[in-house]
Amino acid sequence: MLNARQVQILLLLWNQDHSGEYLSKEVNSSRRTIIRDISALNQELSIKNTAVINSEGKYSLEIHNYSQFQELITQFENQERNILYYLLINDFLSIDELMDKSFLSKTDITNSIDRINQRNKDILEIKSKVGLGYFVDLYFATKVDLLAYLISVIPKDTDSNTLKDTFPKDLREYLTDNQSTAQLQAISLISSANFDDFYNHKRDLLRNIKESTIENQIELVSKNFSIKLSKKRLAQNIATHLKRYNLFPTFISNLLLKQMSDLKQKEPFAFEMAQNLQAEIEKNDPSILINSDFLALYIINCMEIKTSIKPVKILMYTAQRSIAYINENLITDAVGNISMTSIFNIDEFNKQVTNESYDILVTNGFNDGLKHAPDVVINGLIDEATISRLKKLVSDNYFHNNLTQMLPKENYLFYENRSDNYFKVLKNVLKYFIDEGQLDQKMSVKLLNREEEGNQLMINHVALPHAVNETDFSRMFAVDLKTPLKLNKTDIYLILIVIVNDKNDDYKQLFNYLYKILNKKQVSQTDIEKNYTNILKYFRTE
Template sequence: MMTNRQVKILQLLMDNSYSGAELAHLLNASRRTIIRDIATIDYWLEKEKIGNIDTSQKYKLQVNNHYQLETFIQELQLKQYRVLYYLLVYPALSNDDIAAKTLLPKKNIDEIIYYLNQKYNYLFMIRKKVGKGVYLSLTTQDRIDLLASLLFSFTRLQKEIPRASYVSKKFRLKNAKLTQLLKRRSTLESQQQLELQLLSWQLCWTHDSIQYSLTEYFEEKNLRIQKAAQLNLVKILVRINQGYRVKIDEHACAQMLIQHLKRTISFPNYFDETVTEPLKALKASYPFSFELAEELAQGLQDYLKILYIDSQYIGLYIVNAQHLASQSVHAVMYEERHSISNINEMLLKEQVKNLILHVVHSVAELNNCVKKYPITLLLVDKMQLVKVADVNTTYIFNGILDHTDLVKIKNIVDTALIRAEIKNVFNEHDFFYLNNDVNFNFTLQNALKILSTQHLITAKQANAILKREAAGNQLIIGHLSVPHIKATIDEPFRLFYFRLDNAIILNKVKVYGILIVLVNSQASEYTQLFAYLYGQLKHAVPEVLATFRNLNRALLMAP
C-alpha cells in the first residue's frame, strides 16, 4: 500500500508536471524523500502495467490505463474514509474493532488516522485514550452533519449500509412536529441530502454515539438558520470591508451570502474537493476579496456556532458581487451540486459578457425560472440531464466548465446577441433594389449615395467604406459582397442590403447583392459578427438574396 504522501504525489502528477523541488515544497518534504517516493510510484505503475513516470525534465505521469489508475485512487480514498465512517457512527472503537470492520492492517489504520488528522484538523481530531479506544470528540449536530456529508461525497459507502438502517416513512409520520420540520427543508437541500441526514442520525442513534432526538436535531438547525436570516450582513460587510476597500455591491453580496449560510447550515458539504484547483487562479486575481472572505467567514462561524464555513465559497460570492454589470442574455444553469454551480457561475461571469445567469438546483426551480424570464440558453450538467429531458437543452457540460466549454458558451451568447440585434436594426426599410452598373465600384458608390441622401449614413462613413474597398479590404461571403467599417453609431451594428438586378463579377465570383455593415467601434462584444454572417450566408443561393423575407430568414435561422 502506498503512503498518503505518495498517493498525493500521484494525484498531483495526474493534473500537471512538477519538478522535485516543487513537489517537495507542496508536500513539505525533503527532495530526497520525493526522489524515493517517485521511484516507488514508478515501480508500482510499471508492475501494474498502468504507465510510468518520465523523469527526463520535470516529473511527468504517462498513463496507459486511465480507468485502472482512477479505480485505484478511488479505492484508496474509500479505505481512508471507511475508517472515518466507523469513527463517526460509533462513540469509540479499538484498533482491533476498526481492523475487523475495514479489513485493514493495524499499521495502515494508524497511518490513515494520522492522514485524516492532518487533512481535516479544522473539522475534527481523532484521539486515542487508554480504556476508551479511538474516538472523535464532536457535538451531536456536527457528528450527524459530518457523517451525512461524508456519505454524500462517497456514494459507494452508502451501498455498504443495510437498508434496515434507513429511517422509515412510518416513523416520520408518527411524529407530527418532525413532519412539519422536514417540510421546511425542501428549499435549502435536496431530497437526497435530507435522506442522508435522517440515515446519519439513525446510524449514530443506533450505536449510542448521540443522545439527541431527530426532532431536536432539526430544531437546532432551524434556530441557526433563523439566526443567519436575522443578520444585518450589509452592515457587517461595510465594516469589515473598510480595511480592504473591495468594490462590491454590499446589498447584492449580503443577499447571496445569507442564502449560502442557510444552505451551509442545512447541509454542510465538508468533503467536496473539486473547488481547490479552479480557485487558485481566482485567488491570484482577487487577493483582497479572498482575504476579506477569510475574516468574514471566521466571524460568521463564531457567531452562528457552525463547525466550519469555507471562506473560499464566501470569496466566490464576493468576487461575484464585483461583476454585477448590465447584461442582456438570460441563461439558466441546472446543477444540483452547489459547489460546482458556484465555480461555474464565477467562470461564466468572468469569461462571458452580457450574460444574466440564473442558477437552479431542482426541477421546480427550473420550471419557475423558465416561466419568469425570457430564457435564451439552458446549460445542464450531464449527470442531471435525464431529470430535464422535457426541456430543450442548449448546452450540456460535465462538472466544472473547462476552456472549451467557456469558448462554446461564449459563442452561443454572441450568436444570441447578434440575432437579437439583427431583429432590432434590419427591417424592410434597410432593403433596397438597385439597377446596377457592370462596374462594382460605381455600383457601390450609387448604393452609398442612396444611404447618405436618406441620412442613414454620413458622407464621412460613405468615404471610409469606399477607401477600404479601394485598398483591397473586400469581403465576399458566398454570392454577397460585404463592405464594412467601424463607425461611431448608437447601435452595436447597422445593416443595409442592396439587391442587384444583374450579377456582378467581383474577384471571379458572381455577386448578387451588397450587404453594407457598420460596426460600433466601442462594441467589442460584436467581434464575432462577420463569422456569424459567414456561417449564415456562405451557402445562400440567389433566390435567398432576392427578397427581404428570404434574406431576413437566412440571417436569423438556427444552423
C-alpha cells in the same frame, strides 16, 4: 498505489506549477524523495495516458484526459470518505476492523488517514489510542454534520420515505430531500446523537442569522473594497446560504480545490472581502458556521456587470450548491454574453422553465423529475468539451437574440444599382449611411481602403467588408442589390458590412456565426422579396 505524500504532490501540481524545493517544504520531505515521488506519479499516470508531470524548470502537470484524472482523484476521495464514515459511527476502530469494514489494505488505510489529516487540518484529525484504535477529533461542526454530508455524497441503503416523514417541518425549506434523509440517517447511526437536542441547536443557530445584520456587515466591510455589488441581493443570498450551511454544513472536495485556487487568482479582492466579512460575522456571533470561500462565490455572483446587449439566458439545475457556483463561474469566465440562473430543486427548475423564457437549459446529471429536456448535461464539474459545446449554443442564441440591435432597420438598404462595379457601389452605399448618420467618415474611409488593398472576404456570393472600431457591440449594415455585382469574377448578391471591436470576444463568434449561416444557404435573387424583414429571417434561420 500512490501514498499520501504523492497524492498531496499531485494536488499541489494540479493547482499550479511548483519547484522541487517548494514541494519538499510542503510535504516535509527531501528533494531526493520528491524526485522519486514524481517518477512514481508519472508511472501511475501513464497507465491510461491520464497525465504527465513535466520537470523542465518547475514541475508542471499536463492533463491528457480530464475525466480519467477526475476518476483518479475521486477514487482517493471515496476511500477517505469510507474510512471517515466508519470512524464516525464507531467510537473507536482498530486497523484490522477498518480493513474488514472498508475492504482496503492496511497500506491504503494508513495512506488515506494521512491524506485526511493533511487536507483537513482546520476541520478534524484522526488520532489513535493504544488498546482502543482510531477515532475522529472534530474541530468544526459535529459528527452528525460530517456524517450526514458523507452519506449525501455516497448514499447508503435506507428507506428514504420513512425517514423523510420524520424531518422537522419548520426546517424543510432549507434542505433537499437527499440532505434531510442523510441527516436523519446520520442521527440514527451515531449512538450519542439526540434528535431533539440536535435540531433545537440548529434552530438556535438559524434564529441568530438575520438578513438585516448581514446587510449592515456587508456595508461596513465593502467600504474597504472598490467592488460594485448589489448589496441587498448579496445579503439575501448570504443569509439564505448561512441558514442552509448551518443546518447542513458541506465540505469542499478535492475536485473543487483547483477551481477555487483559479478563482482566487482571478478574483482576489472578492476572496479577501469574503474573509473580512467572515471575521465580522464571527465577531458578532462566534457560534455561526462559516466558510469564506463559499461567501466569495456569492460575492462574485452579485458583482454588478453592466452590458448594453441582450444576454443569452441560461437556467442551470444542480443539487449541490458549491458545485453549482464553481460551474457557474467556470462558465461565465469562459463564455461571454450570458445571464445565468442557478436552481437547486427539480420542482423549482420545472416551474421556472414553465413561467419564464430561457435560451439554454443545463442540468447536472439526468433526473427523472425533469419535465423539460436539457440542452446541455454536466456530470459533476464542467469539462472543456462541454464548455466548447455551450459556447456554440450561446454564440448561436446570442446573435439570434441581438440581431436587431447589431443590424437595426436603419442599417438596411435596398440599392437599385445601375453598375456592376463593386467598389463604385460600395463607395455610394457608404456615403448613404454617412448621410443618414449611421456611419462616420473615418470608418467609411477605413472600410473602403481595406477593400481596395485586397482585404476582401466573400462567402457564398456575399461580400463582407469589415473593419475594427471601438464599439460596445458589433454592428452590421446590409445592402440588398437589385442586380449582381462583380468582385474577382464572382457574382455578389448582398453586401454585409461588419464593424467589430477586436478587444471583445464576440467578434470571433460573430464571424463563426456568419460563416456557418452563409455557407449553409445562398442569398436568393428572385425567390423572396428583398426587404429588412426577410434579411432578418435569413440570418436567423439555420
